[in-house]
Amino acid sequence: MPALVVLVGLLLHLGGACPAGYGKPVKGSPCMICPEGTWSAKGTELCKRCAAGTWSDERGRSSKESCIHCPAGTWSSQVGAISPEACQKCPAGYWSNRTGIGAIDKCTRCPAGTWSSAKGAGSESACVKCAKGKWSPHVAAVSEEACVSCDAGRYNPEEGAGLPSHCRPCPAGTWSDAISARSSEVCQPCPAGSFSPGLGAFSQKACAKCSAGTWSDTIGASSHKSCQTCPIGSYSDVPGANSSKTCAACRKGTYQPIRGAAEEALCIPCAVGNYSNKIGQAACHYCPKGSYGDGFGLTSCRACPEGTSTYQHGAIRAELCLAMPSESTVFP
Ligand SMILES: *[C@@H]1O[C@H](CO)[C@@H](O)[C@H](O)[C@H]1NC(C)=O
Ligand SMILES: *[C@@H]1O[C@H](CO)[C@@H](O)[C@H](O)[C@H]1NC(C)=O
């Protein structure tokens, strides 16, 4: 039968065009049936080879469409391929949902944030997303190892992250030492008495203590402004205080005129001639008339001896207690 076909071609088409499915191997030769991997349309002289990405295992094909496409997920650069073995799988990390592609670079790369170990993948769903808490900059990644952890101080609640910015920083006033965190719940607030102004803090050390002389009961504070100063008349030498109770009142006999005193030495002893009989005072008082204060830091003044007094308050020595003229002397 094939011999008869060849003979017909030979007799009818020695010169000029050949019928569909036939062609001349060299110019001027008889029309021969197109071999596997080729085709010809009616009225042409040459068998054309199936395009890259297609193949044909039968002779005498009469149209381009009769070349069979390599299936989705495969490619072939071979022109005139005669078997489906010419179709090679797209490599791991790639996929293609188109048939008949003629070059490996027509396979599509899995995007950053995904990976695929499958060869010959026929759809994008073969690209596996990096888990929450991870991300990957790599396109066409072939294994899960391409996915790296979000750093401590950050978290990522979404799968398939392709940029480091998808790892979101813990907000100011919080910190986290966990890597691969999937949710903002890992961000722990700075304890009361401390604050952290920066984003993405990766250690509790980022929480700076309120300085001595101040305190804060705010949990998760982001600014030093949350630290409140100890009131006038008090001091606190404890950094990181979490309660106003750490502000201790200055002792009797001392005073303290400024807010935020950071040590007891800032409680100033009352001057000579002055006294203070209460704790936590902003100022001392003059020793009243009829008394004197002959030392620093007095909690009370000494009364002048019987029958004597002072002309003014704030007397600083006993010698200022004098016998006062009696009223009867002034007004006889
Ligand atoms: C091929 O994949 C793309 C991207 O996922 C999609 O938009 C398109 O509809 C798919 N085509 C077919 C034929 O499945
Ligand atoms: C306040 O600080 C004290 C001493 O450091 C600590 O024992 C206490 O747990 C803290 N309280 C709060 C509410 O942070």
Ligand SMILES: *[C@@H]1O[C@H](CO)[C@@H](O)[C@H](O)[C@H]1NC(C)=O
């Ligand atoms: C004594 O106390 C008075 C009243 O508070 C004050 O005005 C004065 O400056 C004090 N004296 C000294 C030497 O500090």
